[in-house]
Amino acid sequence: MIEVSPYSENKKGSLFVVGLGPGDADMILPKVAKVISSATDIVGYGPYVDRIKPRSNLTIHSSDNRVELERARLALELALDGKKNVVVVSSGDPSVFAMASAVFEVIENGPTEFFEINVTVLPGVTAMLAASAAVGAFLGHDFCTINLSDNLKPWDVIEKRLRLAIQGDFAIALYNPRSKARPDGFKKTLSILIDEGVGDRLIAFARDVSLPTQNLSSMKIVDATPEMADMRTVVLVGSSYTRKIKRDGVENFYIYTPRYYGE
Numbered sequence: 097m098i099e100v101s102p103y104s105e106n107k108k109g110s111l112f113v114v115g116l117g118p119g120d121a122d123m124i125l126p127k128v129a130k131v132i133s134s135a136t137d138i139v140g141y142g143p144y145v146d147r148i149k150p151r152s153n154l155t156i157h158s159s160d161n162r163v164e165l166e167r168a169r170l171a172l173e174l175a176l177d178g179k180k181n182v183v184v185v186s187s188g189d190p191s192v193f194a195m196a197s198a199v200f201e202v203i204e205n206g207p208t209e210f211f212e213i214n215v216t217v218l219p220g221v222t223a224m225l226a227a228s229a230a231v232g233a234f235l236g237h238d239f240c241t242i243n244l245s246d247n248l249k250p251w252d253v254i255e256k257r258l259r260l261a262i263q264g265d266f267a268i269a270l271y272n273p274r275s276k277a278r279p280d281g282f283k284k285t286l287s288i289l290i291d292e293g294v295g296d297r298l299i300a301f302a303r304d305v306s307l308p309t310q311n312l313s314s315m316k317i318v319d320a321t322p323e324m325a326d327m328r329t330v331v332l333v334g335s336s337y338t339r340k341i342k343r344d345g346v347e348n349f350y351i352y353t354p355r356y357y358g359e
């Protein structure tokens with residue numbers, strides 16, 4: 097029998113890696129809220145730890161965006177040092193382009209003591225699911241997710257995955273679509289979609305989903321421009337079945353992908 101033992105007893109310190117959801121505090125899982133309320137230390141990227149209310153017996157370790165592995169190592173060292181409840185926070189879900197993998201990468205390459213820490217990952221509502229729900233059921237059938245940042249993987253891989261996702265007729269959620277340091281990737285993405293012959297499909301831009309500043313827009317891919325996306329936007333690209341439904345005289349509309357396929 098293969099033993100899977102993340103929760104075994106007799107481990108040193110506890111490390112939680114949790115998701116804070118897309119931004120609305122009411123979208124944080126009760127279990128995550130409970131772990132945060134008994135945390136001794138919070139570790140995370142500045143804007144995410146800013147969502148945690150300071151209190152007297154809580155130490156907040158805020159860091160820069162690009163230092164994920166250092167941040168993971170700091171959290172593991174705090175847990176080894178005997179800090180009781182060290183909590184690493186990510187936005188959305190901690191496994192989706194976020195801190196959970198960084199923690200395991202540091203454990204894999206670190207000292208044996210890191211295996212003696214009790215690590216628990218708690219999920220959160222990831223941006224694409226909050227965005228899909230905000231417009232209706234955009235991701236209602238088979239879909240895939242691509243991170244457009246080429247900081248950690250070559251652009252060739254991104255382009256290949258985009259083309260294959262379109263050829264597989266998936267709906268696609270695009271994370272990290274466009275930043276100041278990477279202004280061209282999303283422009284190239286739109287050209288690839290048009291080159292694959294799907295310019296008449298729906299695309300939706302969901303910015304600041306679940307926050308008071310939330311902004312949702314949708315159009316045909318051919319009518320989209322690169323400036324519609326930034327780092328606070330998740331972009332949803334429809335499959336051939338994704339549709340917008342509305343009624344004459346009613347402003348409201350929904351976008352959904354039906355669950356059936358073919359006849």
Ligand code: SAH
Nearest residue numbers: 188189192194222223272304305327329330
């Ligand atoms: N772990 C996060 C993703 C981190 S990558 C999650 O599961 O959601 C950061 C990217 O997530 C952003 O560039 C953006 O594409 C997306 N994102 C995160 N929160 C968002 C929000 N509230 N609204 C729109 N996009 C969001």
